[in-house]
Amino acid sequence: MSTHYPSRFDLWLKxxxxxxxxxxxxxxxYLLTQSAGAGVITIITGLGVGGLTALFALPCHYTLTNDxxxxxxxxxxxxxxxxxxxxxxKSSSLWSxxxxxxxxxxxxxxxxxxxxxxxxxxxFLTDLKAxxxxxxxxxxx
Numbered sequence: 001m002s003t004h005y006p007s008r009f010d011l012w013l014k015x016x017x018x019x020x021x022x023x024x025x026x027x028x029x030y031l032l033t034q035s036a037g038a039g040v041i042t043i044i045t046g047l048g049v050g051g052l053t054a055l056f057a058l059p060c061h062y063t064l065t066n067d068x069x070x071x072x073x074x075x076x077x078x079x080x081x082x083x084x085x086x087x088x089x090k091s092s093s094l095w096s097x098x099x100x101x102x103x104x105x106x107x108x109x110x111x112x113x114x115x116x117x118x119x120x121x122x123x124f125l126t127d128l129k130a131x132x133x134x135x136x137x138x139x140x141x
Contacts, residue, residue, distance in 0.1 A: 003127055005118035007060035007073075008101035017057065021050030060100050062116055064127055069107075071116060073098040082132050084110045088125055091115060 024046030032039030060073040069085070071078040076098065091106035099117035105124060107114045118124035 002065040005062045005124050008117045008119045010101045021046045
């Protein structure tokens with residue numbers, strides 16, 4: 001059985017990720033009245049930045065299966081075996097991560113850590129701990 005958890009998406013980050021490219025395109029539209037070349041380049045830059053942001057960040061979600069956590073942000077996918085998770089805790093870390101919110105969960109692994117931001121942190125942690133306990137019990141048998 002797998003459970004899907006969408007990422008929380010903070011308002012301030014929406015403003016930055018969506019508002020900045022829109023602002024650049026609007027600036028480009030204004031620049032068209034001053035210099036066609038500068039306006040076109042600015043509009044293309046704004047659309048390019050917006051497109052790349054969407055390509056790598058949206059949608060962002062996490063899927064818990066019986067034996068792994070799948071972290072997916074459109075083109076980027078990371079699969080973490082549950083047996084490698086040593087600890088999970090609430091966090092508000094600023095580390096770069098596949099997380100669209102500062103209300104995060106830090107996962108300490110055998111070989112490093114991951115930071116994610118499931119919309120329902122408490123339910124995610126409860127579900128993760130139950131699955132990790134089953135995973136550990138299965139390994140011990």
